[in-house]
Amino acid sequence: xxxxxxxxxxxxxxxxxxxxxxxxxxxxxxxxxxxxxxxxxxxxxxxxxxxxxxxxxxxxxxxxxxxxxxxxxxxxxxxxxxxxxxxxxxxxxxxxxxxxxxxxxxxxxxxxxxxxxxxxxxxxxxxxxxxxxxxxxxxxxxxxxxxxxxxxxxxxxxxxxxxxxxxxxxxxxxxxxxxxxxxxxxxxxxxxxxxxxxxxxxxxxxxxxxxxxxxxxxxxxxxxxxxxxxxxxxxxxxxxxxxxxxxxxxxxxxxxxxxxxxxxxxxxxxxxxxxxxxxxxxxxxxxxxxxxx
Amino acid sequence: xxxxxxxxxxxxxxxxxxxxxxxxxxxxxxxxxxxxxxxxxxxxxxxxxxxxxxxxxxxxxxxxxxxxxxxxxxxxxxxxxxxxxxxxxxxxxxxxxxxxxxxxxxxxxxxxxxxxxxxxxxxxxxxxxxxxxxxxxxxxxxxxxxxxxxxxxxxxxxxxxxxxxxxxxxxxxxxxxxxxxxxxxxxxxxxxxxxxxxxxxxxxxxxxxxxxxxxxxxxxxxxxxxxxxxxxxxxxxxxxxxxxxxxxxxxxxxxxxxxxxxxxx
Amino acid sequence: xxxxxxxxxxxxxxxxxxxxxxxxxxxxxxxxxxxxxxxxxxxxxxxxxxxxxxxxxxxxxxxxxxxxxxxxxxxxxxxxxxxxxxxxxxxxxxxxxxxxxxxxxxxxxxxxxxxxxxxxxxxxxxxxxxxxxxxxxxxxxxxxxxxxxxxxxxxxxxxxxxxxxxxxxxxxxxxxxxxxxxxxxxxxxxxxxxxxxxxxxxxxxxxxxxxxxxxxxxxxxxxxxxxxxxxxxxxxxxxxxxxxxxxxxxxxxxxxxxxxxxxxxxxxxxxxxxxxxxx
Numbered sequence: 001x002x003x004x005x006x007x008x009x010x011x012x013x014x015x016x017x018x019x020x021x022x023x024x025x026x027x028x029x030x031x032x033x034x035x036x037x038x039x040x041x042x043x044x045x046x047x048x049x050x051x052x053x054x055x056x057x058x059x060x061x062x063x064x065x066x067x068x069x070x071x072x073x074x075x076x077x078x079x080x081x082x083x084x085x086x087x088x089x090x091x092x093x094x095x096x097x098x099x100x101x102x103x104x105x106x107x108x109x110x111x112x113x114x115x116x117x118x119x120x121x122x123x124x125x126x127x128x129x130x131x132x133x134x135x136x137x138x139x140x141x142x143x144x145x146x147x148x149x150x151x152x153x154x155x156x157x158x159x160x161x162x163x164x165x166x167x168x169x170x171x172x173x174x175x176x177x178x179x180x181x182x183x184x185x186x187x188x189x190x191x192x193x194x195x196x197x198x199x200x201x202x203x204x205x206x207x208x209x210x211x212x213x214x215x216x217x218x219x220x221x222x223x224x225x226x227x228x229x230x231x232x233x234x235x236x237x238x239x240x241x242x243x244x245x246x247x248x249x250x251x252x253x254x255x256x257x258x259x260x261x262x263x264x265x266x267x268x269x270x271x272x273x274x275x276x277x278x279x280x281x282x283x284x285x286x287x288x289x290x291x292x293x
Numbered sequence: 294x295x296x297x298x299x300x301x302x303x304x305x306x307x308x309x310x311x312x313x314x315x316x317x318x319x320x321x322x323x324x325x326x327x328x329x330x331x332x333x334x335x336x337x338x339x340x341x342x343x344x345x346x347x348x349x350x351x352x353x354x355x356x357x358x359x360x361x362x363x364x365x366x367x368x369x370x371x372x373x374x375x376x377x378x379x380x381x382x383x384x385x386x387x388x389x390x391x392x393x394x395x396x397x398x399x400x401x402x403x404x405x406x407x408x409x410x411x412x413x414x415x416x417x418x419x420x421x422x423x424x425x426x427x428x429x430x431x432x433x434x435x436x437x438x439x440x441x442x443x444x445x446x447x448x449x450x451x452x453x454x455x456x457x458x459x460x461x462x463x464x465x466x467x468x469x470x471x472x473x474x475x476x477x478x479x480x481x482x483x484x485x486x487x488x489x490x491x492x493x494x495x496x497x498x499x500x501x502x503x504x505x506x507x508x509x510x511x512x513x514x515x516x517x518x519x520x521x522x523x524x525x526x527x528x529x530x531x532x533x534x535x536x537x538x539x540x541x542x543x544x545x546x547x548x549x550x551x552x553x554x555x556x557x558x
Numbered sequence: 559x560x561x562x563x564x565x566x567x568x569x570x571x572x573x574x575x576x577x578x579x580x581x582x583x584x585x586x587x588x589x590x591x592x593x594x595x596x597x598x599x600x601x602x603x604x605x606x607x608x609x610x611x612x613x614x615x616x617x618x619x620x621x622x623x624x625x626x627x628x629x630x631x632x633x634x635x636x637x638x639x640x641x642x643x644x645x646x647x648x649x650x651x652x653x654x655x656x657x658x659x660x661x662x663x664x665x666x667x668x669x670x671x672x673x674x675x676x677x678x679x680x681x682x683x684x685x686x687x688x689x690x691x692x693x694x695x696x697x698x699x700x701x702x703x704x705x706x707x708x709x710x711x712x713x714x715x716x717x718x719x720x721x722x723x724x725x726x727x728x729x730x731x732x733x734x735x736x737x738x739x740x741x742x743x744x745x746x747x748x749x750x751x752x753x754x755x756x757x758x759x760x761x762x763x764x765x766x767x768x769x770x771x772x773x774x775x776x777x778x779x780x781x782x783x784x785x786x787x788x789x790x791x792x793x794x795x796x797x798x799x800x801x802x803x804x805x806x807x808x809x810x811x812x813x814x815x816x817x818x819x820x821x822x823x824x825x826x827x828x829x830x831x832x833x834x835x836x837x
Contacts, residue, residue, distance in 0.1 A: 018358070044700055044730055058473050083479060091477045098467070099474035101499035111496065115479025146503065149601055160478065177646075177727050179600045179757050180798040206730045246732060251801040255823065259830060274801075278808035285814055288833060427655040459655045462697035508650050515651035518612055518643045519711065520635060520667040528669045530662035530679070 003069045003088065003167045003200065005032040005055060011063035012050055024050040025224045028064070032217070034167070037194050037201045039211040039232065041247060042221030048172075048204050049094075051221065055170050055202065056089035057082045069167075087116050090166030094173050097153035100145040105131070105156050108145050112164040130159040133193075135185055151182045158186070162193075168200040169193070187214065212236070212250035212272035220247065233270055252277045303425055308353035309538070310423045315432035317539035322420040324546050326413050331553040338408050340552050344545075345415045352423050359422075363414055370410040378403035426458040431531050448524030456512070464505065471500045560626060562718055562751050563588040568610055568620030580606045581617065582774035588719070593745065593752040595762040595782075598771030599796040604755040607771070608723045611753070612641040625718055639668065642712030644725040648704035649696065657683070657699070658692045661711045668715070682710040685747065686740050702733025706740050713744055720745070722754040726761060734758065759786075759798045770795055787820035802826045 010028040015021050025047045032038050032055075042048050053059040054066050057073050066073040068085055090112075093099070102108035109130050110123025118126065131140060134155040140148070145156055158174065171190065175183040191214055193199045205211060211218060211232055218235050220228040222245060228235050236242070239249045239257055256271050265284050271277035305311075310318070325344075332338050349359060383398030421429070434451035441447050472482060475496045482493050564587040571579045580603045588594050596604050609615040610622055613634035622629040624637045645651045654660030661679045670678070683689040686706040696704060705725055712720055722741065726734040738761055745752050754761055762768055768785045770778040772795070778785075786792070786800050789807065793799065799807075802823055806816040821829060 043732065053473060056477060058476055083481065086477055086479055091474075093470060093474045093477070096474065098500050098504055099471055099478070099496075101496045101503075112478035151600055164478065179796045181599060181793050181796065184793065206732075248731065252805075255801065255805065255826075259827065262827065263830070274804045274808040275811070277805060278812045278814070281809065282812045282814065285809075285830075285833065425655075427659070455655055456653065459652070459696065462695070463649055466697075508647075511645065511647060511650035512653065514609075514614060515643075515645055516653055516663075518614060518638060518641075518645075519653070519664040520638050520715075521663075522635065522667065526669045527666050528672060528675065530659060530666055530672065530675050532672065 001070055003034045004067070005069075005089075005168065006067040007031070007054070007061075007064065008067070009064035010054065010061045010066055012047075012054070012059065013062045014050075016062060023224060025054075025061075026063075027225050030219055030226055030229055032168070032200065032202055034200050035198050036217045037191075037215050038203070038217040038219065039215035040202065040204045040219045040221060041206070041208070041211060043246070046221045047224040048221055052091065052170060052172055052202075052204060055168070056091060057085050058091075083116075087164050088166055089168040089170060090161040090164050091170040092158055092161050092172065092174050094176060095154075096157035096161070096174075097145075097150065099157055099160070100153060103144060104142050105136075105145050105148075106141040108156060109160045109163050112160055116164060126163045127159070130163050133162060134159045134189060151178055154178065154182070155186070166199075168202065170202040170204075172204045173206065174203075190214075208236075208248050208250045209252075212252065220245075233272060236272060237270055256280065302421060304354060304422050306353055306423065308351060308423070310348065310352035310419070312538070313423075313542060314533055314535050314539040315424050315428035316435055316533060316535070317542050318420055318424055319429065319432045319436065321542055321546050322416050324550075325416050328550045328553055329409055329412060331550070331557055332405075332409070334556070334558050336556045337553050338405065338412075340549070340556065341412055342408065344549050345412050345419075348419055349415065352419055354419075354422055359418070363411075363418060366414055367411070370407060370414075373410075374403045374407045377406055426461075427455060427531075428533075430455045430458065431533055435533060446524075448527070452524075460508070463508075464501070467504060468497070468501060471497055560590075561587040561623075562590045562592075562625060563611060563753070564623045565607070565611065566621050566623070568607075568617040568622065570606060570610065570615060570617045572606075579618075579774050581610070583620070584771075584774070584776055585620075586769060586776060588751050588753060590718070590751055591749060592767070593754070593765045595765035595768045596753065596755045596771060597757065597762060597768060597785075597795055597797050599794070602771040602796070603774040604771050605723050608643065608721050608753065608755055611721065612638050612643060639715055640718045641721060642709075642715065642717040642719070643721045643723060644705060644708045644712065646724040646727055648701045648708070648728065651708055652696045652704055655695060656692070657688060657694050657696075657707050660696070660707055661714055664711050664715050678714045679710075682714040683707075685713060685744060686710045700733055701729045702736045705729065705733070705737045709737075709740055709744060713748055713750075716748075717750065719751040719753060722752065722756065722761075724755055724757070726756065726758055734760075738764070757796050757798070759800050762797060763800075783820045787818070 007028045007030045010025060011023070012025040013021060013023045028051070040048060040051070050059065054061060055068070057066070057068065057077070060073055060075055060077055062075050064074070069088060071085060100108050102111060106124055106127040109127035110118070113126050114123045127141060128138060131138060136152060136155055140152070140156070145153060148156065161169070169190070174190070175186050178186065187210060190201060194201050203210065203215065215232050218230065218232040219226055220235065227245070236249050236253050239253060242249050250272055252271050252274050256267060256277055260266055263284070267280040269280070271280045329341060332341055349356065378395065378399045379393050381396065381399035381402050382394050383396030385397035386394060387397070388395040430451055433454065434447060437445065437447045437450065476482065480493050480496060482497070483490065566585050568581050568584045569579050570581040584607060596607065598604050606615060610617050611624065613629055625640050627633050627637060629637055652660055653663045658679050661682055662675050665675045665678060680689070683692055686709050688703065688706050688710060691699065691703065699707070709720070720741070726737050729737065741752060742764065744750065754765065756762055762785070763782050765782055768780055768782055769776055770785070786803060788795070789803055790799070802821045802825070805826065806821070809816050817829060
């Protein structure tokens with residue numbers, strides 16, 4: 001079965017029918033393909049977190065339909081039997097360390113799998129396998145999660161989501177508040193899982209450089225609806241538009257635009273990373289060198 | 294259902310009732326709840342109801358919304374009233390079945406109790422709907438001032454109240470966030486047997502406690518860094534203004550009390 | 559002029575049996591009007607150091623002097639008046655129920671008369687561009703706005719130095735930029751010193767001096783330019799690589815000679831320009 005996630009004319013209104021009513025999402029069409037690395041960008045308050053909760057039916061749309069694999073979710077869908085979806089689509093929420101609660105790291109990681117029917121031993125075994133994946137060794141298994149450093153807690157929380165073996169992994173700013181070293185290690189780990197195990201990843205982020213480095217599909221959300229959806233390279237081409245929305249562009253794109261304009265160079269493709277940028281710059285720099293000699 | 298319940302919430306506005314001094318509103322609401330026990334016949338309850346409806350009208354709050362918001366509580370009251378009716382004996386008995394007696398007095402008594410409950414809820418809901426929680430704490434601090442003489446830590450109580458109120462939305466968000474995170478890990482809240490539900494609440498409560506303790510500690514550090522050393526020698530930024538309308542409202546309450554004395558049997 | 563802050567050989571352990579001290583013989587000083595950044599990986603003792611400066615933590619040995627006062631139990635409250643501190647979590651330092659109440663909180667603690675408070679709240683909110691939000695509740699503010707309110711609460715007390723303890727690390731890029739901009743403006747206008755503990759490259763770039771901490775010790779000191787030229791080592795030190803350094807590394811991979819010294823983005827463009835214009 002294909003685990004695509006498709007939104008069709010989705011809308012969501014909080015506290016519908018009261019004076020506190022507020023519309024968070026409207027008219028959303030989008031598609032997250034199995035095996036893709038999709039980035040969702042948008043400002044705080046653009047509806048990102050509400051949208052996220054639709055990806056595994058934590059919320060049901062008040063309008064339209066969300067299709068997750070072969071399950072169709074509408075406002076009429078019953079709350080029963082949604083649990084299976086939660087196993088297929090795992091969500092790492094912002095500051096996920098706040099979900100830790102069990103006595104030991106091993107038990108906390110096994111919590112999800114056990115809710116989905118794993119036995120005590122299976123849970124333990126999964127925990128043992130998950131720890132090295134997030135860069136921690138087995139010595140942590142019997143530690144209380146509350147004795148760990150912030151960065152370690154984050155890793156354990158992520159392991160707790162990976163432990164459910166989801167087909168789709170949703171990440172809500174997974175590196176917020178970490179130091180640069182921790183940020184890099186965690187982002188590299190997700191990319192490895194995506195490449196090696198074909199895990200579908202949905203990344204909600206403010207870091208355009210992360211979008212440039214990792215994503216192959218991009219969704220721009222603003223004020224509760226999708227403004228653009230497509231290939232990141234296409235979307236970043238319209239740097240002025242992104243800047244007018246105060247979303248910014250990757251630093252390589254910014255710099256490439258500047259030097260192309262200033263030096264009259266024209267690159268064959270728009271470079272998104274410094275490596276791509278260096279590759280585009282190389283012929284021009286070599287040419288200059290040749291002229292000099 | 295929780296979404297529709299309006300008991301204890303605040304709706305910003307600029308009506309006559311909104312603009313009253315919170316002390317006047319708090320005193321008035323307390324006074325109303327006390328004198329409601331003077332009522333003992335149709336006339337007195339009618340006067341009280343008229344007073345409450347006028348107050349609601351003056352608050353400018355949508356009536357349909359007001360009554361809808363209170364509906365969830367009505368069932369609770371009806372339940373107590375039914376019990377009251379079933380177990381009150383009287384002279385005119387309609388039905389008697391063992392310990393269960395339905396009498397005319399019982400029914401009338403039940404209706405009165407029902408009306409009393411509803412009116413109390415009307416007035417207290419009106420108080421919170423039209424008064425910022427912060428202003429309410431100010432009013433409470435002011436009205437508690439005499440108790441300083443008996444060494445009641447009035448300043449600390451008021452500060453605790455206002456910090457607690459300030460953190461209510463933060464903790465609500467946090468609760469929702471943790472619930473979502475645990476639901477995403479396969480927890481079903483509010484499903485299954487009582488035992489299963491109790492078990493499901495542990496992964497919610499522990500993180501909430503941990504984060505609240507962390508918050509409290511950080512908040513205490515921040516307060517200390519900002520020079521907080523207890524109530525001694527502090528000045529106050531918030532002041533309350535007692536206006537002519539506030540006095541008028543107090544007079545209205547006095548008139549109401551007088552009317553009740555006059556009409557009661 | 560006299561130093562606004564000097565920390566002399568300070569050592570501190572959280573528990574007597576800790577494997578290593580959180581601060582291990584740390585000494586530093588800050589001039590009036592200076593902006594000093596402290597970088598270092600998480601757990602290197604940066605925040606602990608900040609807390610010794612306003613007496614939130616009492617060192618086991620060594621001394622701290624602020625504005626000429628040797629910090630002790632008697633003058634700790636006077637020193638806290640001189641040192642304003644913005645913490646990491648915007649929510650957990652917001653005491654007041656509304657923006658203006660929060661700004662007034664520090665002044666209430668000092669017993670400043672109400673009329674004076676009203677003027678100062680107004681001024682302080684104006685300086686951080688939060689005046690239109692004076693009546694807002696914290697739940698309806700963004701992280702960046704809450705941090706600006708915290709800064710307003712500090713400048714209302716007319717301090718000499720403002721300490722940013724990872725004050726931008728929980729914010730989105732927009733919030734980060736607006737807080738940094740606010741600090742820059744306020745620093746100039748109020749003639750403050752700034753001590754910022756940070757992982758953010760833009761914040762560190764504002765500093766006159768960058769100090770590096772590792773395992774409770776100050777290990778290195780330099781101008782931002784000197785520090786930024788460390789290349790990949792920066793990641794270990796708890797700072798991101800600046801864009802020009804990343805591009806230089808990529809160019810090197812393509813076999814192109816690049817200057818060893820640190821270049822800003824403008825510097826990089828200039829270097830390319832000279833490269834392409836010399837005939």
